Amino acid sequence: MKLSIQKIFLVCFTGWFLTGCQDLLNPKPNNILSADIVLTSPDDVPQVRIGLYNALRGTAALSVVAGDLTADLAIHNGTFTVYNELSNKKILSTNSAAATFWAGVYNVVYIANFIEERLPGLAGVSTTDKNHLLAEARLLRGYAYFIGANTFGGIPLVTTTDVDANSNIGRSSKEEILAFALEDITQAIENLPDTATTGVGYATKHVARAMLARYYLYQSDWVQAEQFATQVINSGQYLLEPNFNTIVTQDFTRESILEVGYTITDDPGTSTYGLNNIFVGRREVIPANSFLLKIFSNESGERNLTVSFDVRNQRGNDNGFSVAKYGTSDEDNNNIVLFRLAEMYLIRAEARARQGKLTGANGAITDINVLRTRAKANTIVSGNQSDILTAIENERLYELAFEGHRWYDLVRTGRANAVMTTFSSNWKDTYNVWPIPQIEIQRNPALRGSQNPGY
Template sequence: MIRFLQYSLLSIVFMLASCEQVLEPKPVALLADDLVLNEPNDVQPVRIGLYSALRSTAAPNMIAGDFTADYLVHNGTFTDFRELGTKQITAANGAVNSLWVGLYRAIYVANFILEKLPQVSGVSENTRKQVIAEARFIRGWANFIATQTYGDIPKVTSTDQATNRAIVRTPKADILASVLADYQAALTDLPSVASGSTDVTTNATYLNKISCQAAMARYNLYMKNWVDAERLATVVISSGVYTLQTNYSDVVLKDFTAESILEVGYNLTDDPGTSNDPVTNGVGLNNLFVSRREVIPSNQVVAALTSAESGTRSATIGFNVQNLRGSDNGWTVLKYGTASEDNNNIVLMRLAEMYLIRAEARAQQGKLTGTSGAIADLNVLRTRAKAPAVSVTAQADVLLAVERERVYELAFEGQRWYDLVRTGRAQAVMSAYTPNWNVRYERWPIPQREIQQNPNLTQNPGY
């Protein structure tokens, strides 16, 4: 059966601003199958649990998006990361299982709220609508990531264990339709946020109408709905709620910047840079990148990020000659610090991505030049990065420029593999990167543990 039903403990600590600030009420622990939502005082703890469940998806989602692609090379001893680095992924891989568990944990908590909250009396209508909208969004978000990662997945819409023990996979198209329905429902009741709002932490921590529209812009880009992707990205850009940082290095080295649209925070006890993070099999991002150096940036991405075309985006990685030995190229990912540093959060969406979404959508429509063209959007980011302006004008060349710009701008934010698959570029790029690449790696396997526990689940081809 789906493993979120077997989780013994769900921590619902949720961090708001810095590593030391904790969102009230104080953290509590709840059995996943015994969440309590019977009276108004229960609403806020369960709401925090919902955001905590979202947070648990962030690190494994980053691992999926970048470890599966051409950004990282295995440099250590862990089997799970060796499989990802050498492109010999198995259904028993712990990272494959961790993302699945995190996503279905989020879906479970969202479904719990959607089932229970309408029946709780004494809750204000505004609170009820907002929390239900947040649950709809997070369920949609989790399903979107799950279907992009695994393909057809179980469509879980209840907390009934008997139903979920024997659930089958639902076609990807049906899951994506449900994602859009969840986003649209969430958009109606999520709170508005005023243009020019300076509360950047709240803007990035809690869902609002603009952050929902940002997720919908990404959704429409993946669906190749170019007109809607352009329109929604424009709404986010024009809202004035989020602004680009002046210096790109701040994106790497600081939490809760003005351009962060959705960001998950941590504290000293549950930081993803520590060795206690359960969703990365006990090894957090900072440990993977820095302490253990289990994975290091590939030579290809190092060359890209240190080129003149990248500009100041080279701040994403750092070099230390003392690490230069054997197969270690000496380079390190700098985006994920320790719990005591000011860059230990994980950003799920930021404003720069909206410019990239709009640029790609415009390019696909043939809108290449002028103030409302794809090139103008790319040059906004290139100007910020002190990189030379885009000089190409042919549509195919502009689309390749968008792909490269996503490498420079979004490296190690968990999007590369998904980008290559959705654009049909995975086979060309990855087969040139490694002789072990196989078309089956355009989808992760369904975790072997899930198939063993639910005989109605089928495996993806080739695994």
């Protein structure tokens, strides 16, 4: 079994935070505040910290579902309506994945708010320890708001644990949410450690910088995206694995910056949103044929190890291929990677290409070829800016497939409609964001009449 003691810390308190996920903007105070999260003595601090990271896990699988099944990497192959809607581009506001993802985002927000409200006045905890946990809370809240805004558009900005206030709060704009997220992430850096003594399951300054690199990429701030990606690359804390297959078959690799881990007792593999369950066990979702044509190209090289083939599965519309990146609870690849070093090279390559920095040691081509060389793929010699940007789009598909990036990439670059209308005749502008879950509109009067257009 892969987990050491330091990694078990991340996963041993699953039960007590999950019970509050369902009623996220209007939590039951006797449930969450009194029973599930207690912060009345210094002894409670480690458990609350673990609860914060467990809440982050609640967003991980759904970010993969959103990023890759809303796009063109995968198709539905089973019986679950939730995946059929996403695959066939007939997404409804009642889609349970949307509701569960929304709940996951606000569970992180709620616990972070709880820490921010309760921790400063708690006696018996050193200022250093308080500042550290507050930084982690703000960082993960900022990340939750970042993925929430890029998934749903404008969403409620919840900054307290006040039940009455949170039960009737309207949407802030996407720009307002992202500005809040940026402030959270930026403020967190100062009080985060340079290295994590408890493993890559916990935040450090470099985790925050990796988040900022992605944030600024999404904002088209190429200078800042290049700067923060370079800081992470040059930190020396992370190393590209020599073989791409290591990324597929192992957890907590040397290039992992932040990932969420599981043990044999809490592996999500059999749940509706467990990645091994939907990709391998039930085969609810399989790689799309158009994706397979790309991943088996000479430009991809060994990145085709992301998928596996079994002729016994090849029947009807089933092409026989499966996603290989997520194993079962007794295998060494059931974690979900949120940030890794290869993405930093891709962020820097795109940022440099957008600035016209194409060649030389500090050019986009060099960064692309670092990953292609690792994958034993054809390298790039030259090209104009348009060619290089196309290569980077494809490189992100090869390298980051089934890690939850594709749909977000297509939307942020304005390429979604061009790519997706070719993939599916049902695609429309509506699907550049997910719907506000209907159940949240029913619960929260301030959300009524503010559904995303087309849903």
